[in-house]
Amino acid sequence: MTCCEVCGNDYELAFTVETKDGARHVFDCFSCAIHRMAPICEHCRVQIVGQGVEADGQFFCGAHCAREEGKVGIVDKVGSLA
Ligand SMILES: [Zn+2]
Ligand SMILES: [Zn+2]
Incomplete structure (x- = not known):
C-alpha cells in the first residue's frame, strides 16, 4: 500500500508524481499534491x-x-x- 506523504492517508488510489530530477512523491489527492509541490x-x-x-x-x-x-x-x- 502507498501512503500519502503529506497527510499519511493509506489510500488504494494514491498516485505517484515523478519530478524531472527523478524524485518520486506519493499523494492520495490533488490538494495534498498541491500542498507539497506547488x-x-x-x-x-x-x-x-x-x-x-x-x-x-x-x-x-x-x-x-x-x-x-x-x-x-x-x-x-x-x-x-x-
Ligand atoms: Zn494526503
Ligand atoms: Zn503573487
Whole structure:
C-alpha cells in the first residue's frame, strides 16, 4: 500500500508524481499534491497552482507580482494566443 506523504492517508488510489530530477512523491489527492509541490509566489506568498511565471529562478503567481519584485519584461502568456 502507498501512503500519502503529506497527510499519511493509506489510500488504494494514491498516485505517484515523478519530478524531472527523478524524485518520486506519493499523494492520495490533488490538494495534498498541491500542498507539497506547488511553488510559492515570491511576492504574495500564494501557492501557484496555475502556470505562474519564472524569473531568475524565482516563481511568481503572475506578471504583476514579478514586476512588483523588480523583474522587468515579464508578461503573462495567458490569453496572448491569437
Ligand atoms: Zn494526503
Ligand atoms: Zn503573487
